[in-house]
Amino acid sequence: MSKTLCFIGTCLAVACAMSVASAKDAAAPAYAVSAHWNVGGPGGWDYLAVDEAGQRLFVTRGDRVAVLDLANGKSLGQVGPTNGVHGVALAPSLGKGYASNGKGDSVTVFDLKTLATTATIAIEGHNPDAIVFDAPTARVLTFNGRSHDATVIDAKTERPIATIALSGRPEFAVSDGNGRLYLNIEDRGELTAIDTKSAKVIATWPLKDCEEPSGLALDAEHGRLFSVCQNDHMIVTDARTGHHVASVAIGKGPDAVAFDAERHLVFSSNGDDGTLTIVRQQSADRYEVLANLPTQHSARTLALDPRSHRVFLAAAEFEPLPEKHEPHQRPAMKADTFAVLVVGPAGTP
Template sequence: MNEPQGVIYISEFNKIFVANGGDGTCKMLEGDTLRLITSLHLSSDADNIRYDPTAKHLFVGYGEGGIAVVDARNGKRLGDIPLEGHPESFQLEKSGPRIFVNVPKASHIAVIDRVKRAVVATWPLQSARSNFPMALDETHQRLFIGCRQPATVVVCDTRSGRAVVSLTISGDTDDLFYDETHKRIYVSCGEGYIDIFGQLDPDHYRAVAKVPTAAGARTSLFAPTLDRFYLAVPRRGNQAGEIRVYAVQ
């Protein structure tokens, strides 16, 4: 692998897909043996991966502005959806055909119809930019956009793209998750904190906690079925590289 960025395991096909930022490839491996089956070259900087279990399609962000559509059954590239810049985090809605995509270079959210494989709308960010992480609360039709300049989470209405409220967070955010069970937002920030907000209703939120972590610790994963939050801490000086595991209560 060459700078792996996005990884996903598709259990129904026993396949692992890995997007590599270093050489711009998306590799398909056997799940049990890790044998390489095929490798797709996506020009450069292959990054985030998402899966549509109904269509059996993978969506892989890459390069200066594109999302590749890949058949999860055989690893074949089915097409591409052009964007106005490199796609960072993106989320697929389950109740419809849309994909919401952070495009920091354009300071907007691109809305894709994944059936048409085309951008059908763009929602400009008015009060913030450098929009990298994203989470979706589909039940309440809210999209959470993590921005670095200034350090905020912008909450948008997915029916219109309208910004509902902005929440001040710590600096250098890179991952963001919505906990549907506990009605919370978790934001991992490289400044050295996990910021936690409670959702009072779709338009109102309150700061619950600011958990100290370590400098540069901004990559994370929330596992809702386990009630666990995993944080990658990089090695810096006397700080050891490690994975920290937090219990969600």
């Protein structure tokens, strides 16, 4: 049965399950931390993005985006300055990249080859966080945490063309490459679907058994969405209907999730307990935890390279909080301890 037919729901559920039978029957590879790249430098971090074609890793660092060689972690340059950057979206077809500047209420446009800034786009939304390039419409969408909306930018004219009101505070988002985009609504425990051509919300679904969903990933073949939640669960949702499919136990403090479509594995990075939960997709509706791999405390965001099947996580060491501290006060990061951890199939560099 073809991938497309399974996704649009014209085949029986058992046929979709059979399409991942190889993942169920084959022995899953063991994973291990294979490298620890000492990147150093000041500043916190948020999202990471893999440039699969260029074999580069983009790491947001507040006032800049660090660009690393996926082979060895060496610096290849940086994008910036950026004002409170959260995320990076890549548009290889246009030769451009886009960085969401949370403190600047703007988007930095840069050349993918030279990394030089080519434009800065001001938006009306406040605190743009997640950012996605939607290839079918050639549009960039930012998801604005403070104003509870999304800004739609025409990537060709580099001008905002629409604002989409949302039900609450948006978190991570993914495009299915076929005109739909999905995002978590963190403060309401919801999942929203957007039609990227009309720039309108077409559905908002409650996420059962999920508190404060953050990271989101998509299995486009079977129409399954993976939301990681602060109550130590990963929720699997049917992208066609919004129906709850499964709830999977994960580590504490997740902030990102990735799906390896070739190996049918889901990875959740859990910063509070310093683990990477590895989940195997036995079928479109069945999931099992293979491991909670120790990584490093604070390793809460990740990116996956589909080519090598390696996972990249950002982490650092922190000073203890003073005995008397403000509520929600964050500890100071120890100087030059920022690092990228590389997790891959055991025996690979």
